[in-house]
Amino acid sequence: MPGIAINATRLNRTLDELGKFGETPDGMNRLAFSPADIASREYTIGLMRQAGLETRIDTAGNIIGRRAGADDSLPPIALGSHTDTVPLGGKYDGALGVMGAIEVIKTLDEQGHQTRHPIEAMVFTNEEGTRFHRWLIGSRAMAGLLEPEDLTAIDAEGVTLAQRMTDIGGDLSRADEAARQPGDLAAYFELHIEQGPYLYRSGTPIGVVTGITGRAVFELEISGMSNHAGTTPMNERRDALAAAAKLVVQIQKMAAEDEICRVATTGALDIQPNAVNVIPGRATVGVEFRDLDMAALDTAERELTRLARQAEQQDGVQIAINRHRFTDSVPIAPTMQEWVAEAAQRAGFDSERVPSGAGHDAQAIAAIAPMAMLFVPSVGGISHAIEEYSTPEACANGTQTLLELLLLADQRL
Ligand code: HGY
Numbered sequence: 001m002p003g004i005a006i007n008a009t010r011l012n013r014t015l016d017e018l019g020k021f022g023e024t025p026d027g028m029n030r031l032a033f034s035p036a037d038i039a040s041r042e043y044t045i046g047l048m049r050q051a052g053l054e055t056r057i058d059t060a061g062n063i064i065g066r067r068a069g070a071d072d073s074l075p076p077i078a079l080g081s082h083t084d085t086v087p088l089g090g091k092y093d094g095a096l097g098v099m100g101a102i103e104v105i106k107t108l109d110e111q112g113h114q115t116r117h118p119i120e121a122m123v124f125t126n127e128e129g130t131r132f133h134r135w136l137i138g139s140r141a142m143a144g145l146l147e148p149e150d151l152t153a154i155d156a157e158g159v160t161l162a163q164r165m166t167d168i169g170g171d172l173s174r175a176d177e178a179a180r181q182p183g184d185l186a187a188y189f190e191l192h193i194e195q196g197p198y199l200y201r202s203g204t205p206i207g208v209v210t211g212i213t214g215r216a217v218f219e220l221e222i223s224g225m226s227n228h229a230g231t232t233p234m235n236e237r238r239d240a241l242a243a244a245a246k247l248v249v250q251i252q253k254m255a256a257e258d259e260i261c262r263v264a265t266t267g268a269l270d271i272q273p274n275a276v277n278v279i280p281g282r283a284t285v286g287v288e289f290r291d292l293d294m295a296a297l298d299t300a301e302r303e304l305t306r307l308a309r310q311a312e313q314q315d316g317v318q319i320a321i322n323r324h325r326f327t328d329s330v331p332i333a334p335t336m337q338e339w340v341a342e343a344a345q346r347a348g349f350d351s352e353r354v355p356s357g358a359g360h361d362a363q364a365i366a367a368i369a370p371m372a373m374l375f376v377p378s379v380g381g382i383s384h385a386i387e388e389y390s391t392p393e394a395c396a397n398g399t400q401t402l403l404e405l406l407l408l409a410d411q412r413l
């Protein structure tokens with residue numbers, strides 16, 4: 001079959017248009033369930049319908065666009081990602097996988113090419129989880145992996161996930177109806193930006209993802225004693241921020257020097273009362289560790305606990321360690337990797353194997369379906385920031401490869 005080519009101009013136009021929802025001078029603020037997210041979902045549903053997809057929203061708020069297959073009794077091949085962003089994030093994380101999936105289907109529709117399998121384009125709810133520390137909500141719901149803590153989650157504004165879910169057309173009390181069983185999907189493919197530096201440095205246009213990192217998220221609640229900054233002797237202080245600051249450096253050292261796990265990050269810090277002339281009585285510290293090896297994350301948890309107990313002794317504070325979420329690392333099957341490499345070759349691109357340091361919806365869907373991921377380079381390896389950028393050519397390369405992967409898998413599954 002002569003190669004079917006996606007429309008690169010149209011793809012990049014939809015990426016630019018999606019990038020208007022939640023755009024600020026300092027980065028993308030399209031947090032899950034926000035007005036910008038809700039508006040962007042309408043835009044995306046419109047694009048799906050223009051591509052000939054039958055759209056619906058499942059009880060977990062996932063947007064699903066379906067295209068019939070020649071043999072509609074076959075389980076669908078799913079393509080997708082997420083469109084929610086982190087605060088002050090970028091325009092490509094998640095967005096490329098959704099706009100790319102729709103472009104692939106629009107191209108097939110225009111060419112009158114019907115695949116054997118039905119196809120489903122998916123937009124998963126709240127992949128980032130910034131608002132509730134409960135990430136991969138939509139994809140975990142579809143994989144049947146929601147936990148009790150998800151169902152009772154409340155955000156910093158005191159709004160429940162259940163309410164937020166209603167805002168986007170979902171119904172958390174019936175989230176179990178969103179669950180698919182093994183066999184319900186023939187496969188799931190996710191196009192994504194690498195979000196790291198490897199492809200950009202090597203100049204390779206397509207990354208064949210070998211595995212998706214595990215992740216452990218904790219929140220430390222450090223309680224000291226607020227007191228007067230001017231009158232309290234240094235040796236009588238119970239300074240929660242001083243204790244937090246020492247822990248932040250020790251946490252960084254765990255990965256940077258001791259190599260306990262691949263990366264360790266303290267990304268969130270809240271100080272009370274946060275006044276320059278008051279010794280901070282409370283500090284809340286958000287910490288996360290990542291590694292493909294889950295045993296490394298267990299070691300990191302033990303070390304974090306040891307450091308916290310040591311701080312209690314040295315700084316006269318109490319530290320509650322809230323264990324938010326452990327997400328398992330997921331290897332990608334060699335056969336699936338070979339299919340991605342072959343699809344890249346058919347599309348005319350070199351590829352190389354690369355692990356994912358970022359988490360993705362694919363690692364949840366892996367519980368119910370064969371899955372594969374393909375990356376395109378992130379300029380400078382930057383992501384989760386306004387500088388996040390992948391060139392229009394890279395985005396088109398990835399989308400063309402996704403099309404070839406779909407056609408190849410459609411024949412072989
Ligand atoms: O945080 C992550 O790894 C992903 O971007 N949600």
Ligand code: MN
Binds near residue numbers: 086093128358384
């Ligand atoms: Mn992200």
Ligand code: MN
Binds near residue numbers: 082094127192359360
């Ligand atoms: Mn992402």
